[in-house]
Amino acid sequence: AVVAVAVGVVVGSSPNAPQSKFELKGVVEILDTEPVYSSTLLALAKWLSSYYLHPIGEVLKSMLPVSLVKKQKTRYQLTDSGYAIWNDSEHSLQPLIRFLWTRKTPYSLATIKSKMAKWLELKGEKVSLKRLEKDGVIVKEAIDNTHGRDSLWSEKAVEHAESMAANKAPPLTPDQITVTETVISAGFDPLEGRKAYLLHGVTGAGKTEVYLRLISEALSLDPGNQIMVLVPEIALTPQMTRVFSARFPGQVAVVHSAMAPAERWQELQSVRQNQRQILIGPRSAVFAAFDQLCLLIVDEEHDSSYKQTTGLTYNGRDVAVMRAHLERRPIVLGSATPSMESYANASLGKYHLLELMERANRKPMPEIQFITGDVKKSFARKLSTGQRGLAVINLPIDDRILVALQQNLAEGKQAMVLVNRRGYAYYLFSLRDRKAVSCPNCSISLTVHEKSTILRCHYCDFQKSVEKMIPAESADAYVLVGYGSEQMEMFLKEGVPGARIHRVDSDSVQQ
Ligand SMILES: [Zn+2]
Incomplete structure (x- = not known):
């Protein structure tokens, strides 16, 4: 018999073996000396599994940073000799090549496969991509889903951001003081039934300054306190994270999609061991292990990039709210244009609404006129x-x-x-x-x-x-x-x- 060894996660225990039609297997070895998932993360995993109707095993796998390695897509492209066939009406392969490559551009494996199925249906001929590849007609290329992110995080860009002067905390506007005081007076201690805050601030109202003050307050209460800051992937730039690292030097860890897995692991480890107190990252950072998480911030909470649309489909913003609930810590959701659901939650009193309706620099808002399309003109x-x-x-x-x-x-x-x-x-x-x-x-x-x-x-x-x-x-x-x-x-x-x-x-x- 084949003995298969698999890695598992212990999610619970019982003195009695469960009744099951499957044969129970023994534990060969315990891999980790410390649990990979804290009790809160395990509770979060169970909630994710039932809320998003996803198997618990896959949920736990998605929560691990290793599953965050860049996924690559495969495309097939014509080679020079492939192009020659495309143009050669005498060549016996031309009809097939032109059928598969309507245009001389790379196609995804899925597209090619559907065309191959059509070809089989029409001509009764099975197409072998391996054969075409071996004959040098086509070539496989892997494309990076995170294309374009690398240049954003190039050494030059990071250096440039780091050369930006450290910014001193500016005086707060009366509105910023009110908002900051509201959160601070409710405290950061673990508290049952904590409400989330929805910070609705117009563009230029200085939401970031509010985040920075709250972080500063949390750290002054206990230097071991930790803060999670989620930002949309597109907003995650060296310039953006610099604002935080300039105010809190040596305390900020950052994860982003252009990062190599080893580098990412190192950043997350520094948070886990509380060498760094602030973690800034995109939606997946919501699963990061903290030593002493005390405050959660989700900037641009309405942003669609918080939604994961493949595999475990979740909304990072909602998971953050649930995590804050399980951790019994405050969470601040910020936006100039809150999502309907968050605004409804605030109106119903589920969230505490905080408003910053004036710009920090006192400049007037641009004049906005709403004009609908002219229905008399045909569409x-x-x-x-x-x-x-x-x-x-x-x-x-x-x-x-x-x-x-x-x-x-x-x-x-x-x-x-x-x-x-x-x-x-x-x-x-x-x-x-x-x-x-x-x-x-x-x-x-x-x-x-x-x-x-x-x-x-x-x-x-x-x-x-x-x-x-x-x-x-x-x-x-x-x-x-x-x-x-x-x-x-x-x-x-x-x-x-x-x-x-x-x-x-x-x-x-x-x-
Ligand atoms: Zn199409």
């Missing part, structure tokens, strides 16, 4: 008119916006226009089938590009011209729905004559 246009290049650009944009842009230009000023989608239109809608034209690989709707001549899948990069996809005589049966940055650019070129317009999106800017 959908016939494709046929679009193809003939007639005056179809008539976006549902209120005239007041155009007038404001024109006045701005007349005053010689610049303007920034944000559009939430790229491409020309959201999708092409078939009036006959009552549905959007979708990608043959992914069955998601295709985005319209290049003045409504190209359809492109934003998921797998499938691309085909509208002409090939739709016969000219049935063009009348299709409408363009919505608009993206490309159409907005054309709209503004007409609407704001004389303005030099520069469009910045992944279609117009080289990566």
